[in-house]
Amino acid sequence: MNSLYWIELFGVAVFAIAGTLEASRKRFDLFGVLVLAFVTALGGGTLRDLLLNVSPLAWIADLTLAYTALIAATLAFILVKFVAIPFKALLYADAIGLAAFTVSGTQASFDLGLPGLVVVMMGMASGIAGGIFRDLLANEVPLIFRRDVYATAALIGSLVSYLLFLFGVAEFICVITGFAIIVAIRFAAIRWQLSLPRFLFTTSYRQPSDKENS
């Protein structure tokens, strides 16, 4: 449980920064930034706790999480005012947060003795939710739905760490391995604009008479 706590704290800090970066691009004021940072940083864990019926929520039970989000967001806010932060910084920060929350969600579900499919789905949900909330509120198409190997990274990372947990591998190794896999896949996708092979894409056939409204 020790590494679970620290990876979650790390994910909260990084996602708070990601939320601040996204809010900065939208020119929010300080308190709008803090709201978006909180939702991004605490949203995934909150969703996981709600679905798994864990009460009280992690950030209600332990104030460190909320204060971490607050401090990380404030520091990032100040930094952004003085340093030019490229858009890719948001993508890399999001990738790190995605990795942290995916493996912490996977471990939390595994510790509850849930079936494998649920563990992997809950891990993915914990990882992707914060970014989805952030993008929805900022009126952006969620990153997960762009052509960039996002859900795939979360899936593979969650699956691998789940299997490692299942085989009794030391907790620290499971967490670090899953985290590293997701970060590696996402960083490569961002760096080299990767996407899945063509046959794994859908194609959309639209008849000329299709009307968008019912």
Add this chain to the structure above:
Amino acid sequence: MNSLYWIELFGVAVFAIAGTLEASRKRFDLFGVLVLAFVTALGGGTLRDLLLNVSPLAWIADLTLAYTALIAATLAFILVKFVAIPFKALLYADAIGLAAFTVSGTQASFDLGLPGLVVVMMGMASGIAGGIFRDLLANEVPLIFRRDVYATAALIGSLVSYLLFLFGVAEFICVITGFAIIVAIRFAAIRWQLSLPRFLFTTSYRQPSDKENS
């Protein structure tokens, strides 16, 4: 409870297909498709379970629901790659899922002995939520808010099945009747572009000096 289970399973499959169809139009990759299909298929039931404090969630307690969503989405994904699927297919699939989840949500709430207004509202919420989540994530205006007799269908179906439950009619009849009503209303609306009478619409008076920003 037997028909409740089967109608829910049916709704999960159909909404997974609807989610896949919508993801296909947005050209998601396979895993983005699966994520959108899962959210659409399991979102309404999850929201209902959360609001009614049912724990564990239906799809955590019974893996059949998640596997159904997975298989239905994958099959639909493969189908879409070979066959041209018109936009209306999505509307019809959504209508069937709406009907299935509305009646299952109505029955689940009724079985808990809740007041009539809550039963009908919870039934409607269960039915419309999956589609709303799907449309929000896909960056579409939710179907329920277009001029096409959507909420009305869910309301009438929920209300009628609730009244049938109340009068002690056999469970199977209540479920099938409510389901058929919603499907009939939505199919008619899609087929003949129906909408409510003019007096049931709002009109928006905008003064020339209205500015969209505060």
Add this chain to the structure above:
Amino acid sequence: MNSLYWIELFGVAVFAIAGTLEASRKRFDLFGVLVLAFVTALGGGTLRDLLLNVSPLAWIADLTLAYTALIAATLAFILVKFVAIPFKALLYADAIGLAAFTVSGTQASFDLGLPGLVVVMMGMASGIAGGIFRDLLANEVPLIFRRDVYATAALIGSLVSYLLFLFGVAEFICVITGFAIIVAIRFAAIRWQLSLPRFLFTTSYRQPSDKENS
């Protein structure tokens, strides 16, 4: 607890009206209006009850809340058909609902003996959630993220009423004071187009080579 109940009821009515006004601008039909009004009016309290693990939800336990939303929305719907309602009416209605739900969420969390940071965050969340749900579903950028002293008002009102609760001030005074502060700040911001000082804004440096897609 008496003033908590009445301020919540008042907030439900006002937010139902705000939801109806927003739906009117989008030309929803009557039932689409009712759905949006319900989500706006009951969304904040529902989110608060979910996060605080309060079961059953306030509007399931007490039908008055749902009926209040229903009646307020229907009356507003009828009014809108006959009277030109300017956009600013929506902003003022939203401000009153924001104030009501922020202080009721703050009090509800305080009564549970939660830490100060959680009480203030939960108060803010209860206040801003209804408007965010309304704007998301209506496909608008949430009001909280426009440059207009929105989150700030909720924060100050929640913080002040929390401190008054902490110092043992009579409950009625705490509630009215917090409510008045939020209403005053938001009304001033709407009336005089106020925004925070420039240094509390973020600026966004975009390098020319920034591409929006990863």
